[in-house]
Amino acid sequence: MPELPEVEVTRRSFADAICGATVQSVRLGKPLRWPLGLEPQRLVGARVGATTRRGKYLWLPLSSQLAPGGLLLHLGMSGSLGFSADASAPAGAHDHFDLQTDRGLLRLNDPRRFGAVVWSPGLEADPAAKLLAGLGLEPFDARFDGPHLHAGLSGRRVAVKQALLAGDIVVGAGNIYACEALFLAGIDPRLAACKVSRPRAARLATAVRAVLAQALEAGGSTLRDFKDAHGVAGSFQMQAQVYGREGQPCRVCGTSIRRIVQGARSTFFCPQCQKR
Template sequence: MPELPEVEVTRQSFADAIAGARVLGLSLGKPLRWPLGVAPQSLVGRRVGAVQRRGKYLWLPLEPGGLLLHLGMSGSLGFQPEPPPLGPHDHFELRTDQGVLRLTDPRRFGAVLWSPALDLDPAAKLLAGLGLEPFDPRFDGAYLHERLRGRRVAIKPALMAGDVVVGAGNIYACEALFQAGIDPRLPAGRLSRPRSERLAQAVRRVLGDALRLGGSTLRDFKDAHGIAGSFQMQAMVYGRAGEPCRVCATPIRRLVQGQRATYHCPRCQKK
């Protein structure tokens, strides 16, 4: 699933190219997660504003209003001057005088939804439960410790839930917990203040590294120009079950939490 780094890399790969473009047309393929919510013809002639990201959502302003996009489990956005003919998995296409933005989504869990503004429904309702951005100055150990207080759920699913901090998807949560030396099974409410600070720093560091490396391409993720990410190549624990830890040589273990695979080093990560 595209997580925050992949969504931000996607945004950066086409935001400048589409800014200021005039909409020439919009077409839809098979239904996505939600109906578009507006007549496609009504968007013709509108200007595209500065593309923004909130969590794993992209906001494409069309002045007035805009489109809220989500890549779902397997979606990707491409932006090209002259794209190839529509394929069976191309379900949204925005044609502009500066190029064509196309959503390709084999599993159709993605979404393109009209909203009159980012702070009005339906966009506001979808974004209301999101936690802080990981690079927000307010996201620190004190904030993390306070928001996790009293939670019995394990720290890894708590980190992934998105209501405390956005962007710590499966691969990045595993890597951040390894860097912070925290066992993923530790009850979130037992995280001490010092360890909360280490974890907040690790989350920012891991996501920052992922952004610099173009995100992670585990299956088919590519940015809007078709370039794959490479963060997965430097993973310390994710996807390395049975392989020696790069720090202590103890075999990396795999367990399942909330139907997701978790990878950790039983020696470097403590409860």
């Protein structure tokens, strides 16, 4: 579910409210992708700092004498976070992590459990930090530009769509936004990464930023169940040009949108607007 826009929308929806809160208790549900990495009781009494984001990960800094560090959260395919001042709501079958604070309850709901909450003593000081080690540039980082993207794509024979999705050149574009960015740039998703010209790489870099910015403004995409931490849905799916539109007419030229499979993921594109 959550690509960069959804993760960032989620972050913005609770970061201010939880900043400065004190942890009162922690509840774990079924196992997530990785174990938490420390005894949950050790988090009690810690103070929550300013929540940040790196790629599709959220970083919740916690300060306490007992265990200074923080929590690295990932929403996987089906995760969402809720934050509410009313902590009385009973945990549902898919609520697998609760952080009860004096300002409210932060709760991870994740039916498929591909998500994760991992303790780290600090992003510089390893363990969970290695999860962030291979990540590409942030799309809104000034260093992410045409030349950077072109350099990243060079030497790769996989399709440009898959190279974009891999996240080691630029982070944040998942299946929806990779498809949308390629449409916006007019690039065939099947084109070998190393065959993307400099001018096209520049257009693609611009398109990635534009699509992610639009999606952020729209509050993300709610295909099935994405909601921010206060239960607000996104609306970008309404303006998607290709994602999920197989067989429907291209909004630009009317050609039927195609769906293909690349690396076991669906790719949607317009065969007329996206040539080379």
